[in-house]
Amino acid sequence: MARVEGAVLPDGTPIGAVWSRLLQPDEGGSYVDAETPQVGIAVLPEYHNRGVGTALLSHYVEAASRRYQAVTLSVHPENHARFLYEKCGFVRYGAGGGGYWQMIHRFATGG
Numbered sequence: 001m002a003r004v005e006g007a008v009l010p011d012g013t014p015i016g017a018v019w020s021r022l023l024q025p026d027e028g029g030s031y032v033d034a035e036t037p038q039v040g041i042a043v044l045p046e047y048h049n050r051g052v053g054t055a056l057l058s059h060y061v062e063a064a065s066r067r068y069q070a071v072t073l074s075v076h077p078e079n080h081a082r083f084l085y086e087k088c089g090f091v092r093y094g095a096g097g098g099g100y101w102q103m104i105h106r107f108a109t110g111g
């Protein structure tokens with residue numbers, strides 16, 4: 001199952017998106033189990049640092065917390081996206097290839 005949500009300007013112009021999908025064991029860089037999705041996010045560069053990423057990811061996490069027990073992601077520690085993830089409740093749980101961090105957000109009552 002894949003899920004995609006976008007951020008759009010009032011005129012309908014898309015400026016960012018958050019998406020997630022369930023992984024196979026050998027893909028994605030942050031596989032935990034077949035019921036735990038991996039999330040990704042991107043905002044157009046000209047709209048960075050205006051809170052769009054925070055709004056997208058916060059909304060995703062709130063919705064995911066009602067459906068899943070956890071969500072994961074993979075990020076390089078030098079990518080400032082790491083601070084967004086930590087702000088939204090993700091913690092490092094392992095190391096992937098190439099120095100990437102595996103991060104997870106566990107939900108108390110999800111699933």
Ligand SMILES: CC(C)(COP(=O)(O)OP(=O)(O)OC[C@H]1O[C@@H](n2cnc3c(N)ncnc32)[C@H](O)[C@@H]1OP(=O)(O)O)[C@@H](O)C(=O)NCCC(=O)NCCS
Nearest residue numbers: 041042043048049050051052053054074075080081083084
């Ligand atoms: C990561 C990304 C989605 C953030 O989107 P954004 O709309 O700029 O995010 P926000 O404006 O909501 O900022 C979110 C947080 O990011 C962090 N952040 C943003 N710019 C930063 C910088 N230059 N240095 C350190 N932290 C930074 C801060 O924690 C910030 O929270 P704060 O405003 O409370 O301090 C965006 O930078 C992007 O699309 N990057 C390219 C794609 C990418 O790397 N995706 C992640 C792959 S793992």
